[in-house]
Amino acid sequence: MKRWMIWIALGALVVLTVWKLASNKRIVQERVYRHDKSAPVHVGVDTVRQALLGEGTRYSGTVEATHDGRVMAEVPGRVVALDVKEGEWVERGAVIARLDGELLRLQLEAAQVQVGGLEKDHARYTILAKADAVQAVQLEKTDVALEAARIQRDNLKEQLRRTTIVAPFSGQVVQLLVEVGTVLAPSMPVAQLTDHRAMELVLLVPASDRGRFRIGDALTVAASGTRSLVGTVSSVGDRGDGAHNFAVRIALASSTDDAIRPGMSASVQAPRKGEVPGAVIPANALIGSTLQPEVYVVQDGIAQRRTIVTTATSGGLVAVAEGLKPGDIVVTSGFISLADGMPVRYR
Structure with a gap:
């Protein structure tokens, strides 16, 4: 009798163990992440640009902000607030500093009183002149x-x-x-303002x-320690300096990674005769x-895998x-989660 009870207990234990293992397997499977193939994949993107990646003559220069200047005082006064x-970062029209204007306010009140008195005199003399x-x-x-009092x-x-001294354009207070x-006296500098977005x-x-x-x-611009950018020649100087050099300005494509800043040195390759700009993409x-x-090309929100033919490579860019x-x-x-034909989302 006791032997049968032992076998029954062992059988119940085996059944309980099997049930527990099956339950644990089901829980684990429920917790396993399964990618929804219909959900858009978040990706980073870049636009194919037109530029030259040849080995022409290289020139070095300095990166400058398109909008850069000093904010000047226009009237004399003592700074009472910054x-x-x-x-x-300040937007255009934001207050930079405030000057003491108490004396001017008193003078303005006196001028308004004078204008008021003269307006009464003018009205009275008009009536008397008619008579x-x-x-x-x-x-x-x-x-x-x-008229003089009003002026x-x-x-x-x-x-x-x-x-009240305000920012003439949006930028960073350098x-x-x-x-x-x-x-302050008129024309004294108050702050240096730089807009590094352009x-x-x-x-x-x-x-x-x-x-x-x-x-x-369109030219490839390489800055020290950073990836290359595409720039576009915006102006070519018509008058040389004392050393008979001419200023050439190359507008840089906007950079969101803070890699390029005013004051940095950079270089560019001048196109050789007969070279034609072509499509360039980041190496990544x-x-x-x-x-x-x-590469994966995004069309109508869908990633399409495409075979390409590359030529030159320079500074993180591929022709x-x-x-x-x-x-x-x-x-x-x-x-990582991307495949041909999958929907994507980017900003």
Whole structure:
């Protein structure tokens, strides 16, 4: 009897163990992540641009902000408040500093009182002149005095408005050149403002090479320690400096990784005669082997795997001879869950 009870207990234990293992397997399977193939994959993208990646003559220059300048005081006064800090981004019209305008306010009040008195005199003399009670010359003198008083009042209003110093354009406060208590004269600098969202490379090229650059040419710009960018020649100087060099300005494509900043050195290759700009892409857009490079092209929100033919490589950029055209959108990151024909999402 006892032996049968032992066998029954062992059988129940085996059944319980099997049931528990099956239950654990089901729970684990439920917790395993399964990718929804219909859900868009988040990827990083870049646009195929047109540029030259040849080995022409290289020129070095300095990166400058398109909008860069000092904010100046327009009226004299003592700084009573600074509304920004160095490194802060400000929008156009934002207050940079405030000057003491108490004396101007008192002068404005006096001018307004004077205008009010002259307006009353003018109204009275107008009535008397119509009745021939005063000479017309008296009314004319009142007219002149009233006009002069109004001009003085408006002048004081404008001076008082200019005691509030504002940003002439949106940018970053690179340097504050005053502090609270500083007494300013007109045209004294208050702050250095730079808008690094739009930058350009400034080259000084000899007269013999000036003809290598044409407005609208797309060139590859390489900055120290950063990936290459595509720039477009925006202007070619018509007048040389004392060393007979001409200024060439190359507008840089916007950079979102803070890699390029004003004051950095950069270089560019001038196109050789007969060279034609072609499609270029970032090297991190390539997948597959070097013998058969491929990319993912985004069309109508769908990633399409495409074989391309590449030629030159320079500074993180790859020239494409076949398979892509300027304006195409290629995937540069997020390849792990990506496959041909899958929907994608990007910003």
